[in-house]
Amino acid sequence: MDNARILVIDDEIGICEGIRRALAPQGLSVDIATSGAEGMQKIQSGGYDLTLLDIMMPGVSGIDLIAEIHRHDPEIVCIIITGYATVELAVQAIKQGAYDFLTKPFSVDDLSLAVNHGLERRRLSLEARRLQAIEAEARRLNEEKARLEELDKAKRQFIRLVTHEMQAPVAAIQNYLQLILDGYVPPENQPEIITKCIARAQEEMDLIADLLELGQLQVLAKPVKPVPVHLEELLVTVMDNFREQAARKNLRLDLNLAPDLPPVMGAPERFKSVWTNLISNAVKYTPPGGAVTVSLRVEAGNIIGVVSDTGIGIPAGEQAHLFSEFFRATNAKELDLPGTGLGLAIVRQIIAAAGGKISVESESGRGARFIFSLPAHFQTESQ
Ligand SMILES: Nc1ncnc2c1ncn2[C@@H]1O[C@H](COP(=O)(O)OP(=O)(O)OP(=O)(O)O)[C@@H](O)[C@H]1O
Ligand SMILES: [Mg+2]
Incomplete structure (x- = not known):
């Protein structure tokens, strides 16, 4: 081992000096400590x-020091020097982790042999440790590679899905326009076809808006600077936006707010999007005559928001997929209402980014309850 450093811990200075003189010609650097305490101090300083x-x-007994030395560095080789080697002592020392023995008096050759074997052992242990570290790193890299491959696969799948979804409205518009151009649609029927075109174009715009929002949430991993947000204030505004639509469907819109609600931390426009998506779903998927109820309360340091409706509900077997991109339940698709299936994916991401959770309780045909929880921010806003 190059530049090996050796420490002799012995209260007999004569022995220490003797060892130093014997090992110096081999290019070994030898330090001396004449007490256990001094020895430990030097060991702590390392090297x-x-x-x-x-x-x-x-x-102090040298045997007790072994454990202390190994606590500092398990790979330091300890050779015991003893005046009376007995089997019992040997067993005790080896148990404590000693590598070898030298019985006084010993020759320079005995000393060199024991020290060189000891250093070789140290070299091998360090090498083994290095290899273990390399293996661990290789394992970690492999896991990371698998994770990235998984992510890449999910992304490619997502892109396939998006392109497919984006093609449909454009293809429909193209077909309608071609029909008109080819003279298949009499003038009196053209407004109807053009209205359809406009509806499909709107669908495409909605899809793009949702994708943009989703992209923003995913790409900008670092969120916009969070500020305290009063969910109830946003909720009142969003509810107002839906009053007209609800009235047209003869839906009751109820609001149930606990008093003195603390704010949550995040970006106001994102939480607004949570309300818009949840309430638009409730209004969209509840047949005329039903009711949509939104409530906010505090529970165990969290703000709990609930959006419930008396609508078509979600079949039990499909609830697990509800928050995935583009998923639309079979009963919703049958209704033939426009939708991209991105709203809830966006909601889930916003809530998760703010440290919260969202879940759904529903039965097919018996309404749906979306429940989210977000950590409340209890400090005053001036802080
Ligand atoms: N309140 C609800 N009642 C019944 N089903 C719901 C309700 N909210 C969501 N769903 C179901 O979850 C699906 C996904 O909702 P999501 O909001 O993500 O998409 P969407 O409403 O279809 O389209 P959009 O992206 O335009 O909001 C819906 O298609 C519907 O099947
Ligand atoms: Mg929706």
Whole structure:
């Protein structure tokens, strides 16, 4: 081992000096400590490969020091120096982690042999440790690679899905326009076809808006600077936006707010999007004559928001997919209402980014309850 550093811990200075003189010609650097305490101090300062330890020192046994040394660096090789080698002592020392023994008096050759074997052992242990670290790193990299491949696969799947979804409205508009151009639609029927075109174009615009929002949430991993947001204030505004639509469907819109609600931390426009998406779904998927109820309360340090309706509900078997991109339940698709299936995916991401959770309780045909929880921010807003 190149530049090996050795520490002799022995209260007999003569022995220490003798060892130093014997090992110096081999290019080994030898330091000396004449007490257990001094020895430990030197070990702590680091850099030693091997120690030669007197077994009998005033106040401390070399055997006890072994454990202490190994606590600092398990790979330091300890060789015991003893005046009376017995089997019992050997067993005890080896149990404590000693590598070898030297019995006084010993020759320079005995000393060199023990020290060189010890250093070789140290070299091998360090090499083994290095290889273990490399193996662990290789394992970690492999796992990381698998994770990235998984992510890449999900992304490609997502892009396939998006392109497919984006093609449909454009293809429909193209067909309608071609029909008109080819003279298949008499003038009196043209407004109807053009209205359809406009509806499909709107669908495309909605899809693009949703995709943009989703992209923003995913790409900008670091969110806009969070500020305290009063969900109830946003809720009142969003509810007002739906009053007309609800009235047209003869839906009751009820609001149930606990008093003195604390704010949550996040970006106001994102939480507004949560309300818009949840309430638009409730209004959209509830047949005329029903009711939509939104409530906010505090529970165990969290703000709990609930949007419930008396609408078509979600079949039990499909609820697990509800928050995935583009998923639309079979009963909703049958209704033939426009939708991209991105709203809830956006909601889930916003809530998760703000440290919250969202879930759904529903039965097919018996309404739906969307429940989210967000950590409340209890400090005053001036802070
Ligand atoms: N209140 C609800 N009642 C019944 N089904 C619901 C309700 N909210 C959501 N769903 C179901 O979850 C699906 C996904 O909702 P999401 O809001 O993500 O998409 P969408 O409403 O179809 O389209 P958009 O992206 O335009 O909002 C809906 O298609 C519907 O099947
Ligand atoms: Mg929706």
